[in-house]
Amino acid sequence: MKPNTTHLTLVFLSLLATISLFAQAQPLTYIPGPANLDPDSFAHIYFIRDNNDAFPDNWLAVILSTDTGVCVKAKMNHIYYVHTKRTGPTTLHTKIKDVKTELSLNLEAGKDYYIALKPEYLSDGSIRGSLNQLDNHDGLGRLQHFTGKIQQHYCILPLDGNHDYRENTWNDTIHWYASKTHDYHFSPLPSWELLLRDNSNTAFAFRNPLISTTYSEAGGITPLPLKKCTSQEMFDDYCNTSFMKTTLDKQHNALTKVTINPVPLPEGISYARMVSLENTNTNTLLPETPQLFMRSIYIVFFWTDDKGKGNTACLYLSERGLPNELHTTSTLQERLLWVWQSFKLVNTT
Known part of the structure; x- marks a missing residue:
């Protein structure tokens, strides 16, 4: 079943057509914040x-x-x-x-x-x-x-009471809980302030009202419920159906575009896809602002531990703001792939 939207376009690109997205020969060129900064x-x-x-x-x-x-x-x-x-x-x-x-x-x-x-x-x-x-x-x-x-x-402003801020800002590598036997390690984007630390997910954010009251950036890694997957076709079907439903807030989001691309597989990862979404977004916290636009990039991945238990999670990057404040989808893909290139599944036992 595909997401129920008349504007949805779903495109599966071949691996050869997307190899250029994965090239990481050059360092990441990254200026956090809205695309129209002066x-x-x-x-x-x-x-x-x-x-x-x-x-x-x-x-x-x-x-x-x-x-x-x-x-x-x-x-x-x-x-x-x-x-x-x-x-x-x-x-x-x-x-x-x-x-x-x-x-x-x-x-x-x-x-x-x-x-x-x-x-x-x-x-x-x-x-x-x-x-x-x-x-x-x-x-x-x-x-x-x-x-x-x-x-x-x-410069970003730490949230009041966020005691992790000075310890973790621009940390070289984030070690995060994956299971009782494994951790996820990856390098965060330069703008990401660590907001949340627990055993279910890690969340980062960039928001500076001195720069813009409408623009925000979020990212991180979060677990997903898929526990059994035995083929690439089964994983693709999950990305196109169950996963897609979890990304939308029916009250505030209207999906306009989806693309799904192959991505390289780090050691220990069985299946992975990059899912790119575009949608309009109404913000109840900023009622005086016009309808906002959102671009979100997810790398959804599946792996099994030594006992055969399946684990699914997604690494993600999302921007919300006025249309002229958002970077292009290809730019966001490049940034998340930079994080993904550093991604490691580490056995902690």
């Missing part, structure tokens, strides 16, 4: 920790404004180019144990700022995080001599 409306801060120091395995966190403000986490031998809507007097601070360091800036839209970071030992044996503003000449010089890839981030 870079001149942001202040831009280079956080430069480009040299070796005594703490190679540790993050140095920098908080913009207050403890409930925006968090930036810098690794050794990295440079982060952070874009923020915050302008005017702004305090940066970093704190290692009980030693706090502050730096005040007057941020202006469209301008670049260069901040050198370094955790260092003090004479009494304590550790301090150093924040030093560089002038344009010194800052550009550090950038020109840097041989790595500069990481771009758009």
Whole structure:
């Protein structure tokens, strides 16, 4: 049974036709947020920790404004180019144990700022995080001599009470519960703030009302009920029927387009398909806004454990907003495939 919508178009693309989607020879080019962002409306801060120091395995966190403000986490031998809507007097601070360091800036839209970071030992044996503003000449010089890839981030605002935020923002790899014997490991997108941690799913989100009151991005991984699957045909039928029904809110969604594509299979995964959906969406939380549009990409996959028990889950990425705020389906597919490329099924026993 196909979803009941007169506008639905279901297209199965051949594996040869979709190989280009899976090519990951180049690093992910990723600017989170709406597709129509104006870079001149942001202040831009280079956080430069480009040299070796005594703490190679540790993050140095920098908080913009207050403890409930925006968090930036810098690794050794990295440079982060952070874009923020915050302008005017702004305090940066970093704190290692009980030693706090502050730096005040007057941020202006469209301008670049260069901040050198370094955790260092003090004479009494304590550790301090150093924040030093560089002038344009010194800052550009550090950038020109840097041989790595500069990481771009758009500042996001942590939710009140989300204590996982500073620990998990831009973590290199997420380890997540798959079963009593396995975990899922994957690299999150740069914009994803970790919102939910439990044994059933993990959820990420990007939403910054300073950027847009209508745009939001969500993603993560969630289990699905399919426990038995013995063929590719059976799995395709599940993706086209039962799974499709779980993606729609009948009160708020109207499906307009579906495509289903093959994807590469990581070790241990038996079957997988990429399901791409487009639909209109009414948001009861934003009644003053017009009808919103949604694009969602899912990679649905099935695997069996050592005892033959079947497990199904989906990795997903979704954008909601005004039509001109959303990225193309192909862009979202590329981003989710970047996450999928890092995906591993890990035996924990």
